[in-house]
Amino acid sequence: MSEASAEPTLKKSKLNRNNLPMTLIVTLIPVSVALNIVGGYIASALRLPVYLDMIGTAISAIVLGPWWGALVGVLTNTGSALISGPVSLPFALVNVVGALLWGYGVRSWKLGRTIPRFFLLNVIVAVACTIVAAPIIVLVFGGATGNAADALTGTFLAVGQNLVGSVFSSNILTSLADKIIGGFVALAIIEALPKSLTANIDIVKATPLKGILFAVAGIVIGVLIVVIFLAIQAGTPAA
């Protein structure tokens, strides 16, 4: 190494594709990660039946871009590994998939333009997250997640559904509620952000959460009926 290269050289941080300085992105990422982790605490403090631990991922994926969101996802799970042990580490993949879908969905596929489109995007995120999470839950945790959804998994197994099917069925129910509500909370937060951050994003204005909650309840009940029917169907030949 030459002596000259060891001398620090000051330079103004570059603007990236969002016209945001790099230092702003470098600080926004840890804030989003911390908000993901704190979001989980807030959800449990408010006694909500959902996790809401991917709101930071959704905001960063939509505002900064899908791959920045993916970085938030990875850092969230490595960060929580340092706080509560490595149990959450494999689920980084779920967070990354959610970030990519939210980011590309709003920025490239224009799924944020109307409320129904944004609702559809959150349903897609929920299904994709379950598709990624279910094999991890089965292979690493033998089907267990340690929360109330396991009781549902056990019920599906007792009816005759196989382990992957049971985990998928119980996970899709919690995931739908979690990602749709989380997505709309993120929408409300994005609307309240400084305009310098959100000027380039084509996204609809937030809507009151009440209507969304009714829609979520409807979808979850509908999917519950379908998965119960499928579990009974799966159990019939074995009986």
Next chain:
Amino acid sequence: MSMQAALPVALIPGNSIIHRINPITKIVWVVGYIVLAFATQNIIILGVMAVFAFMLAPIAGITRPLLKGMLILVPIGSSLIALQIIAPAVEKPWTPAWELGGFVIYTDGLYYGLVLLGRIVASLIIALVMVMTTHPSDLFTSLAKLKMPYILNFMSSMTLQLIPVFQREFGIIMSAQKSRGMKGSGFAAVLPSFVPVFVGAIERVQQLAISLESRGFGSDGHKTSYRQVRARPLDWIIGVLGFVVLIGLSVISILKGLWNISALITFPGPFVAGLFFVCAAVFVGFLVLIAVFSFKK
């Protein structure tokens, strides 16, 4: 509301031999543990790994906080064992242990259930020992020595500092909202609590970015750290020993087809049935406890 509580797992200050080991040596052990745990299905190896990691706790003086950190295993462990007993992850035919109507539980799943649990327990204990005995700054300084990009290091360490700040902020905002008559729980409280915490945090970022910019964050050149971490000969010996033993055992285990010894161990039917009911009861009891706790005013 105890939102101002510290992080569930954090550094327990001390000066034990475990505290003084170089963070890179600890990382070698944690990574080696995780590799071996997933490279073997031998419950004896997994059991020894868990016991060895646990024995480090009294040496470091962190037994109590470690046990507290391990509470996370109660729901997931009991549910894992119960689910594996109902649906064994091995090929049929399965040996029934107990039957009632159409509901059958099998002895075959317990071995694999114990393997999965052993992996989680062993990796969790060693990781908790590392986190509880390593100063976060030392960890990040060491990671920088391993050529981890400076920006990534900055983001990770800043995250850990921000979490308690946001928790405190949430406590303040909740008190302010409640004083204006807002409900303290349920979905009605979601937007009035999430939006101010998140937006306040993100707005504050702009000031932080300016202060980073003014301190030349993007400048080239060698970055130095206030905390210095040195590797002593003992750190090298422990690190190399850990690497050789853990990776060696992983290779042997993979060569032996994951070293599954389930054929040598048979669990009696009544034992499996009893264990299933204990695990199911613990899990359901845990859920009831949480439900009662959340509905209690």
